[in-house]
Amino acid sequence: MNNYRKFFVVGVAVAMLMVSCRKEGFDLQNPNTRTCKSYVEQFETIWQGINNTYVFWSRDTVDWEARYAKYHPIFESFDAHGADSAEYLNAWRGVVNGLLDHHMTLLLWNPNGKYRIGIRAASNSYSHETDEMAQLNILQKQPGILDFTCYYVGNNNFVNSAYCLLPGKTAGKYIAYLRFSSFSIDTMSKANFANKDKAEAPFRAFYGDQYAEGVTNGAVNRDDVEAIILDVRNNGGGYITDISPAVVSLLQKNYQHGYSRFKEGYGRLDYSSWVPVVFDCPKNYIKQAKPIVALVDINTVSSAELSAQAIKSIPNGTVVGERTYGATCPLVANTDRAFNVYYTGCFGDQDLLLSSEKRPRDPNSYAYYVYSSTFDLVTNEYQSLEGVGVQPDIKVLYDADKLAAGVDTQLEAALEFLRKGN
């Protein structure tokens, strides 16, 4: 019986001791609530925030630990010796350079000098500016053009748009053309601003009076309109909810783009399950299926890219132009609804988005705002378009020289395809 007791006591003791062998968890800092007091704290907070919330760790090839090892001493030296604006900018460019997320932008406050810098993480080997004014000037000189309506109030304005009818393949029939600069259509319809009637005119002409709800009495439903061009070149994207009324209404049926996921924890690979992403066709949709061309270029971004992919997915849809930018994964810009709900996406001080006199709350802090994708989005074949973009069916590169000479080669290719079918 003595042996029994000894064995039993030793067994219990070993069992209890082994319990303490387990490494326990720890609380991680929410990057939305950190106030940084030094360059190195700013670096550590952003590095850790991206480490925890970045949505592309499953396929990004950047060695994030190596970035920490390389740049941590540099930011420490900034605290010791100061940093001029070029050094500060270059260091941050180096930290995020090459990350796959084509939405990712860092807004950083440097209290030494009280200035904000903005850095885009990704870069495309192919890029150009799009001369939108030149393209619009060429458009309105197209032979046989009718009903040209344009509202253009400068770069980056969310309501730039143009509409017209162009001669079609068949005599007496037309191609309805719409160009717009941003997926802010529903927002525009609800906003009050000067010249709203002029801004809305191209959309009313193309879709109809209830343009924010799909197709009603607009040109695309006319019997003498046989084809459609949706020109989303230089379109910076916007609200993904606009895709249904603006694009899916032209497809006549719901559009499943693919699948999406977010994260369920701080771990880099703590992904949720894939969930189908379906854009519903609004009840007001086009009466008759017609050939549709999406005109795209390298400055077609985000929701505009998803729209091109939607058009590409239907038998009567064709994408003309060049590959799109590759920022195809949506985001929620509000940090309370991004990181705090999905464990992914934007984090930091949104005051850095404000005009200069209002940012940041504490001008002596090392404030930061990281703008990045909330959702990982793939096609129905589980292919990611992030960094790749939508590939055109008919490839026509931007030609600045010909544009200057009065020829929009991409528009010409779209018109030739619709008029000749090749």
Next chain:
Amino acid sequence: MTNVQYAPAFGNTLGIDVTYGLRKWLAVRADLALTQKNNTLLHYVYYESTNNGETTLDSASFGTNSVNRYVNLPVVLDFSFGGKARFHAYFGGYIGYWIDGHRSGGSLPVLGSEGEFNAPYEFNKVRDNRFDAGMAYGLGLSFLCWNHFDISFEMHLYYALTDMQKNYMLNMNPRYNTTTTLQLGLAYKF
């Protein structure tokens, strides 16, 4: 604001065991079993809503039901006392291998629509540590029937010491399986 919590979930286990008596009061036992180590991930979301000008904090929850099937092999010392009815205490360790899994549930709103999923779990070679090992504890009561048969009622606790994740990133929070089983057994004594 969001809050993710892992909650335990029921599963099942089925196995065979072999016990070798060293003394009347001490035996070594190995128990090869297929054991589910399941959990539910609850994702609470808190948000402000305004009705008739009054703002209130509302919440919604979404869950992922995870079924994780393991081959489990505990080897324990079996201390016992009593006569035909014997009380048992088990101490030892176990090793296991995560053979497959399944995920189902409802998702947070994704791009404006709520989604559901129900699919086999796809292992991630970088993250998932399929090897499982830890301590095994248990209590049991057995009854000798018809000279050679033991009917037993047992409760076992498998306390994992290995993380379900490989050490694939800096500042990683570990996740462990801790599994309790209730077992009904029938044994033949040679």
